[in-house]
Amino acid sequence: MKQINGGICAAKGFKSSGIHCGIRKNKTKRDLALIYSENPCNAAAVYTTNLVKGAPLIVNKKHLANGKAQAVICNSGNANTCNANGIEVAEKTADYLAEALNINPDDVIVSSTGVIGLPLNIEPIKNGIPQLIQELGDNSKQAAEGIMTTDTKIKEIAIEFDINGKKCRIGGIAKGSGMIHPNMATMLVFITTDCNISSDMLQKALSSDIKETFNMISVDGDTSTNDMVTVLANGEAGNKQINADDENFKTFMKALNTVNVYLCRKIVADGEGATKLLECKVEGADTLENAKKCAKSVVCSALTKAAMFGSDANWGRVLCAIGYSGAQVDIKKIDVKFKSAKGEILVCKNGAGVDFSEEKAKEILLEDEIEILVNLNSGEYRSTAWGCDLTYDYVRINGDYRT
Amino acid sequence: MKQINGGICAAKGFKSSGIHCGIRKNKTKRDLALIYSENPCNAAAVYTTNLVKGAPLIVNKKHLANGKAQAVICNSGNANTCNANGIEVAEKTADYLAEALNINPDDVIVSSTGVIGLPLNIEPIKNGIPQLIQELGDNSKQAAEGIMTTDTKIKEIAIEFDINGKKCRIGGIAKGSGMIHPNMATMLVFITTDCNISSDMLQKALSSDIKETFNMISVDGDTSTNDMVTVLANGEAGNKQINADDENFKTFMKALNTVNVYLCRKIVADGEGATKLLECKVEGADTLENAKKCAKSVVCSALTKAAMFGSDANWGRVLCAIGYSGAQVDIKKIDVKFKSAKGEILVCKNGAGVDFSEEKAKEILLEDEIEILVNLNSGEYRSTAWGCDLTYDYVRINGDYRT
Numbered sequence: 001m002k003q004i005n006g007g008i009c010a011a012k013g014f015k016s017s018g019i020h021c022g023i024r025k026n027k028t029k030r031d032l033a034l035i036y037s038e039n040p041c042n043a044a045a046v047y048t049t050n051l052v053k054g055a056p057l058i059v060n061k062k063h064l065a066n067g068k069a070q071a072v073i074c075n076s077g078n079a080n081t082c083n084a085n086g087i088e089v090a091e092k093t094a095d096y097l098a099e100a101l102n103i104n105p106d107d108v109i110v111s112s113t114g115v116i117g118l119p120l121n122i123e124p125i126k127n128g129i130p131q132l133i134q135e136l137g138d139n140s141k142q143a144a145e146g147i148m149t150t151d152t153k154i155k156e157i158a159i160e161f162d163i164n165g166k167k168c169r170i171g172g173i174a175k176g177s178g179m180i181h182p183n184m185a186t187m188l189v190f191i192t193t194d195c196n197i198s199s200d201m202l203q204k205a206l207s208s209d210i211k212e213t214f215n216m217i218s219v220d221g222d223t224s225t226n227d228m229v230t231v232l233a234n235g236e237a238g239n240k241q242i243n244a245d246d247e248n249f250k251t252f253m254k255a256l257n258t259v260n261v262y263l264c265r266k267i268v269a270d271g272e273g274a275t276k277l278l279e280c281k282v283e284g285a286d287t288l289e290n291a292k293k294c295a296k297s298v299v300c301s302a303l304t305k306a307a308m309f310g311s312d313a314n315w316g317r318v319l320c321a322i323g324y325s326g327a328q329v330d331i332k333k334i335d336v337k338f339k340s341a342k343g344e345i346l347v348c349k350n351g352a353g354v355d356f357s358e359e360k361a362k363e364i365l366l367e368d369e370i371e372i373l374v375n376l377n378s379g380e381y382r383s384t385a386w387g388c389d390l391t392y393d394y395v396r397i398n399g400d401y402r403t
Numbered sequence: 404m405k406q407i408n409g410g411i412c413a414a415k416g417f418k419s420s421g422i423h424c425g426i427r428k429n430k431t432k433r434d435l436a437l438i439y440s441e442n443p444c445n446a447a448a449v450y451t452t453n454l455v456k457g458a459p460l461i462v463n464k465k466h467l468a469n470g471k472a473q474a475v476i477c478n479s480g481n482a483n484t485c486n487a488n489g490i491e492v493a494e495k496t497a498d499y500l501a502e503a504l505n506i507n508p509d510d511v512i513v514s515s516t517g518v519i520g521l522p523l524n525i526e527p528i529k530n531g532i533p534q535l536i537q538e539l540g541d542n543s544k545q546a547a548e549g550i551m552t553t554d555t556k557i558k559e560i561a562i563e564f565d566i567n568g569k570k571c572r573i574g575g576i577a578k579g580s581g582m583i584h585p586n587m588a589t590m591l592v593f594i595t596t597d598c599n600i601s602s603d604m605l606q607k608a609l610s611s612d613i614k615e616t617f618n619m620i621s622v623d624g625d626t627s628t629n630d631m632v633t634v635l636a637n638g639e640a641g642n643k644q645i646n647a648d649d650e651n652f653k654t655f656m657k658a659l660n661t662v663n664v665y666l667c668r669k670i671v672a673d674g675e676g677a678t679k680l681l682e683c684k685v686e687g688a689d690t691l692e693n694a695k696k697c698a699k700s701v702v703c704s705a706l707t708k709a710a711m712f713g714s715d716a717n718w719g720r721v722l723c724a725i726g727y728s729g730a731q732v733d734i735k736k737i738d739v740k741f742k743s744a745k746g747e748i749l750v751c752k753n754g755a756g757v758d759f760s761e762e763k764a765k766e767i768l769l770e771d772e773i774e775i776l777v778n779l780n781s782g783e784y785r786s787t788a789w790g791c792d793l794t795y796d797y798v799r800i801n802g803d804y805r806t
Contacts (some may be wrong), residue, residue, distance in 0.1 A: 036511070052726030052734050052754075082722055082734075083757045114720025117756040225723050303801055310802030316519025319485055320628050323455030329487075331455050351455075352487045354521040392795045398706055399713030 001161045001255060007140025010158030010171040011194035013038045014237035017135035018146030021128025023114075023121070024077035032125060033146030034097075034132045035072040035190055038329035040107060041232040043069035046210055048227035054079055055086025056110040057228060059094065063106045070103050072190055073125075073132075074111035074147045076175070080120040081112070081225045089120050096122075100129050113149055113175060113188055113226055123220030143171040147188050150397055151175050155266040161255040163248050166239035168195040170252075172259045176267030188216035189214065189229040189263055195252055196235035197242040204245075205253050206231055213260035216296060216385040217268050223316055231256070235254025268299075268386045269369075276308055279386055280372040286379035297325030297386030298372055308370055309389035313338060313361035315347040318372060333377040340367035404564045404658060410543025413574040414560030415596035415639035416441045419487030420538035421549030424531025426517075427480040434625050435528060436499075436549030437535045438475040438593055443510065444635040446472035447606035451630035457482055458489025459513040460631060462497065466509045466516055470602025470634055473506050475593055476528075476535075477514035477550050478579070483523040484515070484628045486563070492523050499525075504531050516552055516578060516591055516629055547576040550591050553800055554578050558669040564653050564658040569642035571598040573655075575662045590633040592617065592666055598655055599638035601646040609634055613623070616663035617790040619699060622670050671702075672772075676796030679711055684774040686785040693730040693779070694786035701727030701775055702790025711773055712792035716741060716764035718750040721775060736780040743770035762764045 008016055024031040045064055047057045063069065065175035073093060078084045094108035112120065135142070141182045144154035156172030170193035197205075206229065214229060235241065244250045269277040280298040282324050284290035298304055301321035307314040315336045322329060342364045364370075409418055417440050421433040425680040448467055450460045466472065476496060483489045497511035515523065538545070547557035561574030573596035584694040600608075609632065617632060638644065645651045688694035701707055704724035712719040718739045725732060739751035745767045752758050765775075 006431040042787060050723065051732065052722050054523075079719070082719055082751070115717075116723060117751065119756075196564055225719075225726060291700050302797075306798055306801030309798060312802065315519075316482070316485055316628075319451065319455050323453040323628060329454065348485070348520065352485050353522075391803075392798050394705075394714060395709055395793055395798060397796050398709030399715065 001159055001258065002052045004158050004160045004169065005155030006138065006158045006171060008143060008171045008173050009138045009140045009194045010037055011169040011192045011234070012194065013194060013234050013381060014192045015136040016143035017132050017137065017139050019128055019131050019135060022124035030142060030146040031075055031077045032128050032132055033074045033143040034136065035143060035192065036101065036136055037070055037130060037232055037234045039234050039236065040068055041234040042067055042197060042199040042202050043230065043232050044199060044206045045228060045230040046206055050225045050226060052082065054081040054112055054226035055083065055090045056080055056112050057226065058087055059090040060109050060228070061107060063094065064397045067203070068107055069109050070098060070107040071101060072109040072111065072230065073097050074188060075125060076113050076147055076149050078114040078118055079112050079116045079226050082117040083119045085119065089122050092122050092192070093125055096126050096129055099184050100133055109230055110151065111188055111228060112186055113147060116361040125270030129366065140173060141170065147173065149175060150272050153270050155263055155270065157259055157262045159255055159258055161251060163195060163239040163251055166237050168239060170195065170255045170259055172263055174263040174267055176270060178384040191231040191259060193231065193233045194236040195233055195242070196237060196239045197233050197252060201242050201249055202231055202233055203389045205249070205256050209253065209257050209260055209401060213257065213264050216292065216383070217264045217387065264386050268388045271313065271388035272397045273387030273391040275368065275391055276327050277369045277386065278308055278372060278387040278388060279370070279384060280374065281382070281384045282374045283382040284376040284378055285381040288383065290329060291381045291383035293325040293327035294322045294329065294374060295383045295385035296378065297321045298374070299385045302390055305387065305390035309391050311362055312366035313347055313358065313365060319348065319351065322374065328380055329376050335375040335377065337373040338364050339371040339373055340364045342367055404562055404661065407561050407563050407572065407576060409541065409561045410559035411438055411546060411574045411576050411593060412541045412543045413736055414572040414595045414637070416597060416637050417595045418539040418541070419544050419546035420540065421545030422531055422534050422536050422538060425527035426478050427647045433537055433545060433549040434478055434480045435531050436477045436546040437539065438595065439504065439539055440473055440544060440635060440637045440638050441692055442639065443473050444637040445470055445600060445602040445605050446633065446635050447602060447609045448631060448633040451628060452805050453475055453669040455485065455628045457484040457491045457515055457629035458486065459483055460629065461490055463512050463631070466497065466512060471510055472512050473510040474500060474504060475512040475514065475633065476500050476565055477591060478528060479550055479552050481517040481521055481523045482519045482629050483516050485520040486522045488522065492525050493524050495753055496528055499529050499532055503536055514591055514631060514703045516550060519628060529613045543574065543576060550576065550578040552578060554673055555677050556673050558666055558673065560662055560665045562658055562661055566642040566653060566654055566685050567597060567646070569640050571596065571640040571642060573598065573658050573662055575584065575666055577666040577670055580672060582672070589667040594634040594662060596634065596636045597639040599640060599642045599644045600636050600655060601644055604638050604645050604652060605634055607658050608652070612656065612660050612663055616660065616667050619695065619786070620667045620790065667789050671791045675800045676794040677791030678771065678794055680772045681711055681775060681790045682773070683777065683788045684785070685773065685779065687779040688784040689782035691786065692782045693732060694784045696728040696730035697725045697732065697777060697779065698786045698788035699792055700724045702788045704729035705793055708793035710796050711768065714765055714768035716761065716768060721777065722751065722754065725777065732779050733781060738778040738780065740776040741767050742774040742776055743767045743772060745770055
């Protein structure tokens with residue numbers, strides 16, 4: 001299993017593009033992206049659990065009922081959510097694209113991200129589709145740009161793996177930044193693979209993996225209305241189809257997990273205003289559920305996030321977040337360490353502070369990737385959650401997002 | 404029922420004081436407070452649900468088992484939490500005070516607020532007790548100052564009410580600011596009354612009222628380890644004792660609620676870095692539970708809080724927060740208005756945006772007390788939650804709290 005170039009176009013038979021069609025005022029920002037497979041794909045998706053759902057998600061659930069898809073179109077700048085005519089616009093988008101590509105509208109996945117509650121004008125999308133198709137090619141980066149909102153960096157990855165001697169590829173792009181606290185699915189993540197795998201097993205792989213990846217990240221505790229992770233598999237690698245929970249499925253799961261963990265880390269590291277990636281690793285839990293609750297509570301704590309921004313080894317806030325996490329834990333057994341490229345330091349043993357060098361702690365916490373290591377010393381379960389620090393820029397960005 | 408002066412010393416027979424004893428480095432900051440009743444009181448308290456509990460809370464549960472108390476001592480600057488010898492220090496504090504006041508140590512309520520995980524030195528407290536007792540008097544403001552941490556304003560109130568023609572008084576002080584997301588109890592709130600009421604009814608009144616008051620506020624989603632609300636009732640008003648759920652109890656409940664709502668609003672308005680008080684009023688819910696979930700989710704949403712800081716009428720974030728609140732609601736029926744001293748404006752009708760004047764909305768949202776009015780149009784239940792905006796100063800304060 002090795003990392004390769006090409007993002008979502010690394011898998012055979014996938015092309016993509018990203019253009020500025022006019023939804024966003026700034027003409028230098030791409031606002032429309034397309035992912036297209038020459039052949040029909042098995043497809044799987046997971047969606048936000050927010051009761052307020054973007055219109056595209058409602059359309060996609062219908063389109064993906066048969067587990068098939070061939071194209072993904074995504075605009076940024078407008079979430080197409082909480083609009084009276086949202087579903088109509090999402091359906092028309094699929095219709096226009098399907099007509100131009102000469103495919104079935106049901107095989108189009110539609111996606112939108114941006115401001116909630118403003119009607120989405122179909123015209124720029126309709127007018128942009130010809131150029132979008134014309135520019136289809138090995139353009140993963142352009143597509144990754146086209147789905148960005150307040151993201152500052154594109155997020156893409158591809159890896160190569162073997163199924164019974166056949167080389168397969170899987171790649172993904174993501175947009176994250178704010179309103180990131182996924183539950184069941186997260187943000188926009190588009191994954192392509194040429195591995196031959198049935199729709200059922202693809203859905204099983206995705207639904208299982210997100211519990212340990214996208215559902216374990218948080219930027220700000222706000223679960224978005226438009227979260228979606230989708231995978232397209234066109235089978236062009238030529239391996240015998242994976243349609244059972246066997247060794248090959250495990251290999252595919254491992255490849256998918258590698259892509260997802262990579263994108264998770266990129267999403268939180270580029271969280272709105274973030275200067276640091278936080279990784280909370282909890283071990284020694286008596287159940288997986290308790291491990292997850294503790295890890296997620298720590299990366300969600302506004303006070304812990306602000307302390308990390310200030311490189312302040314305020315471990316009491318870590319213990320506080322574990323205490324209110326809902327996990328049943330024995331506080332008196334908890335050890336806490338901070339770790340980074342500069343080393344690691346024990347700050348709390350058996351639930352109480354230990355003498356430690358504030359200087360050394362500061363040096364460790366000044367790095368931009370911080371691990372918060374928690375040992376509950378009560379069992380064998382472990383979990384990791386990812387988050388980012390809380391900064392002035394998060395406030396600046398969100399104090400005036402619409403204008 | 405009318406507001407009067409005097410805070411916690413308005414009720415007959417209560418005295419208080421607040422001094423600098425040396426726990427905090429800054430000598431101009433009071434760090435030790437005392438509340439004392441000349442006669443023994445019936446007492447009630449509620450505590451944090453955080454599994455990590457400050458040592459004073461563990462001691463208080465023991466001391467209040469008999470429903471009696473006569474004095475409250477509280478230090479700021481150190482939470483006496485997650486320390487190996489915390490309980491010993493809390494017990495010694497009660498012992499020294501009891502000896503000096505010539506009362507039973509079990510009748511002392513101990514309280515601490517400040518940094519978690521640093522051992523609390525008993526010496527400054529021990530040495531400060533004589534001065535603390537010497538300065539006992541009509542000094543509610545000094546006590547209110549003594550319990551402050553990052554609070555910028557003292558929080559106190561007193562009101563007068565009638566029980567069967569007898570004038571009673573009830574007053575309270577509070578400290579809030581950060582780590583405010585109470586569950587079961589909140590922050591430090593000390594209430595005194597000269598109303599004659601049994602311990603059982605006092606506890607019943609308090610436990611019932613906090614569900615609609617302190618459990619409905621949030622500054623940052625972090626449930627503190629040291630939250631506590633306590634009421635002392637010395638009976639000096641001379642009314643016949645309230646010991647059943649009758650009209651007099653209802654009058655007392657109303658007085659208690661008035662004090663608590665006032666302190667709730669003061670706590671969030673003075674939330675760390677806050678520039679605005681947010682009050683989310685949800686009506687038309689099918690159950691009380693759903694009303695509360697929606698109201699609390701809105702005031703907890705980092706994105707809504709940041710939008711309010713920027714006076715941005717981004718109502719989509721309000722809907723988003725309702726959507727992930729866990730309440731079962733019909734999104735298509737929701738109306739949202741923003742309101743302040745400058746008027747009110749409808750921004751969302753039936754779950755979709757309506758045309759509104761951005762100028763008027765800005766004018767409304769530039770005020771420092773904002774109401775977010777949500778009508779779920781699905782029933783008769785209503786609930787109010789209180790919060791504050793998320794600002795640069797919240798980040799500044801918490802990025803470097805310990806140093």
